[in-house]
Each structure stands twice: as C-alpha cells, then as structure tokens.
Amino acid sequence: MTPERSARLRAVLARRQPDLALVTDFVNKQRNLSAIVRNCDAAGVMQLHAVLGEEDYRAYRGTAMGSHRWVEVVRHDSAGDAIADLQSRGHQVLAAHLGEGARDYREIDYCRPTAVLMGAERRGVSETARAAVDGFITVPMMGMVESYNVSVASGIILAEAQRQRAEAGLYDRCRIDAATYQRLLFEWAHP
Amino acid sequence: MTPERSARLRAVLARRQPDLALVTDFVNKQRNLSAIVRNCDAAGVMQLHAVLGEEDYRAYRGTAMGSHRWVEVVRHDSAGDAIADLQSRGHQVLAAHLGEGARDYREIDYCRPTAVLMGAERRGVSETARAAVDGFITVPMMGMVESYNVSVASGIILAEAQRQRAEAGLYDRCRIDAATYQRLLFEWAHP
Numbered sequence: 279m280t281p282e283r284s285a286r287l288r289a290v291l292a293r294r295q296p297d298l299a300l301v302t303d304f305v306n307k308q309r310n311l312s313a314i315v316r317n318c319d320a321a322g323v324m325q326l327h328a329v330l331g332e333e334d335y336r337a338y339r340g341t342a343m344g345s346h347r348w349v350e351v352v353r354h355d356s357a358g359d360a361i362a363d364l365q366s367r368g369h370q371v372l373a374a375h376l377g378e379g380a381r382d383y384r385e386i387d388y389c390r391p392t393a394v395l396m397g398a399e400r401r402g403v404s405e406t407a408r409a410a411v412d413g414f415i416t417v418p419m420m421g422m423v424e425s426y427n428v429s430v431a432s433g434i435i436l437a438e439a440q441r442q443r444a445e446a447g448l449y450d451r452c453r454i455d456a457a458t459y460q461r462l463l464f465e466w467a468h469p
Numbered sequence: 470m471t472p473e474r475s476a477r478l479r480a481v482l483a484r485r486q487p488d489l490a491l492v493t494d495f496v497n498k499q500r501n502l503s504a505i506v507r508n509c510d511a512a513g514v515m516q517l518h519a520v521l522g523e524e525d526y527r528a529y530r531g532t533a534m535g536s537h538r539w540v541e542v543v544r545h546d547s548a549g550d551a552i553a554d555l556q557s558r559g560h561q562v563l564a565a566h567l568g569e570g571a572r573d574y575r576e577i578d579y580c581r582p583t584a585v586l587m588g589a590e591r592r593g594v595s596e597t598a599r600a601a602v603d604g605f606i607t608v609p610m611m612g613m614v615e616s617y618n619v620s621v622a623s624g625i626i627l628a629e630a631q632r633q634r635a636e637a638g639l640y641d642r643c644r645i646d647a648a649t650y651q652r653l654l655f656e657w658a659h660p
C-alpha cells in the first residue's frame with residue numbers, strides 16, 4: 279500500500295461518526311441499497327442496519343459494489359429489534375415518513391446520537407417500526423409526486439446531518455476508539 | 470375531476486419555478502432518469518433537458534413512470550445546444566462535478582435563474598459541457614467512495630435550491646404566466 283493510500287484510509291477513519299446510523303425497513307431493491315450504502319459512506323455512517331429477509335440480503339451481498347467495504351451492513355430480522363438496540367445505545371430513532379405529524383427534516387438536531395429509518399419502496403415504514411421509533415421526519419415536496427426514491431430521500435437527510443455535524447466540528451477530530459480504529463484500518467488495508 | 474383534485478393541480482402549478490432547470494448530460498439509466506424527474510417535480514422544476522441519444526430517449530419514454538406528466542422532458546442531441554439555449558434565456562448553468570475548483574453547492578445563489586447539469590453515470594460531465602458551463606459545484610463527501618449516485622446528487626442539490634427559494638418566498642406566489650398556467654392545467658387535468 280502506498281503512503282498516500284494509507285493516509286487516505288486514516289483520514290476517512292478519523293471522520294467516521296459512531297453515533298450516526300441508518301436503518302432500512304425492508305428496502306429490498308439492490309440498486310437502492312447500494313446507493314444508500316454510498317450515502318452512508320459519504321456522511322461517515324459506519325453501520326447500515328438492514329431489516330431484510332435472509333434471501334434478499336444474500337442476493338444483495340452477492341452483487342454489491344465496493345462501498346460495502348467501507349460500511350458495515352448488519353442484517354436484522356425485525357425492525358423492532360434493530361430500533362430497540364439503537365435506542366438502548368442512546369440513539370434517537372427517526373423514521374423518514376410522508377404522513378402528517380412528521381417534522382421537517384431540517385428541524386432535527388443530528389449532532390445527537392441519531393439513527394434515521396427509511397421505509398420500503400412500496401409499503402413505506404412498517405407498522406412495527408412506526409410504533410417503535412421516537413419520531414417522524416419528512417422532506418418537504420412542492421410537486422405532484424408523493425415521494426422521493428428511497429435512496430434520494432436518505433441522501434437528502436444525510437446531507438443535512440453531515441452539514442450540521444461539519445458545522446459542529448464533528449469531522450475534525452477522530453471519534454472512534456483506538457481499538458475500532460486499528461481493526462478497521464487493518465480490514466480496509468487488507469481486503 | 471373532483472374539486473379537491475382540481476385544487477391540488479392549481480396549488481402545484483402555482484409553485485412551479487420557470488427559472489430553475491435541470492440538464493442531464495448523457496445520463497442514460499432509466500431508473501436514474503426516473504428518479505431525477507421525481508426530484509425535479511418535487512422542487513418545482515418544469516423542464517428536464519435530457520442530452521441523450523434518440524434510442525435511449527425512446528426506451529426511457531416507453532417505460533417511464535407517472536411523474537412524466539408533471540415535468541416536461543426535452544431531448545437534446547448535444548450538451549452545447551442545451552447549455553447555450555439556457556444561457557441565452559438568462560440562466561447560470563452549473564455542472565455538478567467532482568473535480569477540483571468546484572464550489573460547495575451550498576455557496577450558490579439558486580434564486581437566480583439557474584440550471585444544474587448532471588454528468589453521466591460512468592463518464593461524468595462531458596468535455597463539451599465542461600467547456601460551456603458557467604461554473605462547477607460539488608457536494609462534499611466525507612468517505613471513501615468518490616461519487617454519489619447521480620439521482621441522489623441531483624436530489625441533494627435541488628433540495629438546497631428549494632430551501633433557498635422557499636425562504637425567499639418563491640413558492641408563495643404564482644410565477645408562471647397565465648397562458649402557460651392554463652395550458653398546463655388543461656394538460657394535467659386531461660391526460
């Protein structure tokens with residue numbers, strides 16, 4: 279590995295955000311999952327919690343692109359477990375949702391430990407997830423179409439989270455512990 | 470048509486932005502074009518200028534989703550023509566691009582007449598377009614992956630344009646002329 283490559287891996291690791299997560303609630307089109315993984319990587323999200331059937335997950339792993347290496351994809355059988363786990367680790371879990379009562383996504387404080395949950399392509403956010411999350415956020419739309427593509431919606435929300443965290447200096451100092459840093463540096467450097 | 474439907478069409482028309490446009494420079498995956506059309510509709514963009522071969526365009530029209538009805542897709546043979554046309558109508562044309570010298574997309578004043586040009590999935594922004602645009606904008610990324618999916622990048626940029634225009638009150642009064650309003654209302658109501 280060249281010194282430049284090593285420096286790049288270290289710089290990216292030093293910008294990782296251990297307290298920003300994404301959950302997908304039965305999003306199952308591989309191209310959407312792949313675009314979402316890219317969005318996660320771009321914002322420094324370390325883990326994508328994919329609530330997904332075993333088979334869809336295997337199909338996805340089989341075809342996925344390089345960005346997998348940079349974002350850990352953790353499969354869950356149920357949205358309830360994934361949400362409870364994140365909440366128990368202090369995250370506010372917010373579902374991106376189109377219904378009434380959802381707050382404008384820019385009103386949220388994303389510098390707090392936060393997980394954003396994205397609904398499935400057709401059915402949106404499941405009832406299980408709706409009952410368990412801490413709140414709902416929506417990206418305002420001015421047109422006729424009722425929703426964005428799920429990867430686009432997650433990209434818009436994560437860009438706002440990134441903006442807030444950049445302003446707060448959260449990308450300016452390493453935020454992961456030494457053991458995790460060393461483990462990831464090793465894994466990234468030796469695929 | 471129900472009175473509710475008619476009121477909805479009128480409300481959306483009254484939020485259309487005749488001086489905000491999107492150009493795609495040989496973006497040719499249909500799912501990306503479809504997601505981009507949804508992004509346009511959401512921000513009030515009335516026209517998508519698609520620089521695209523005749524065949525790709527026909528394939529796209531053949532399979533496209535409902536959002537087409539709300540956004541006019543204009544095909545162009547060359548990026549040069551599309552850009553010159555928009556510039557002659559007073560638009561700043563900005564290419565979304567990953568190279569050096571590009572400005573952070575949030576530094577731009579999108580309340581000015583503006584067209585955002587998106588590059589192709591593989592090749593990015595063409596040389597023709599690079600030579601013709603008024604400037605370059607980039608969405609900062611904190612990770613290892615070098616680019617967003619093109620529909621995600623366009624969604625992030627248009628969400629910022631929409632935010633600025635909403636703040637400036639540009640969605641609060643009808644901005645299209647009476648003749649265009651009547652023509653579109655008729656077309657939207659009678660598919």
Ligand SMILES: C[S@@+](CC[C@H](N)C(=O)[O-])C[C@H]1O[C@@H](n2cnc3c(N)ncnc32)[C@H](O)[C@@H]1O
Nearest residue numbers: 374375396397398402403416417425426428431
């Ligand atoms: C294609 S949408 C699902 C539409 C579904 N028919 C519904 O009514 O929920 C897929 C997911 O993208 C996200 N999404 C799309 N547009 C959104 C918006 N404007 N605000 C918040 N989330 C959005 C939500 O997580 C949604 O569940």
Ligand SMILES: C[S@@+](CC[C@H](N)C(=O)[O-])C[C@H]1O[C@@H](n2cnc3c(N)ncnc32)[C@H](O)[C@@H]1O
Nearest residue numbers: 565566587588589593594607608616617619622
């Ligand atoms: C997948 S990218 C193309 C990557 C191509 N290999 C390149 O080097 O340009 C497709 C298009 O999405 C847009 N795009 C993707 N990520 C972007 C970013 N971070 N900033 C600005 N535009 C971006 C650009 O218009 C780009 O041409």
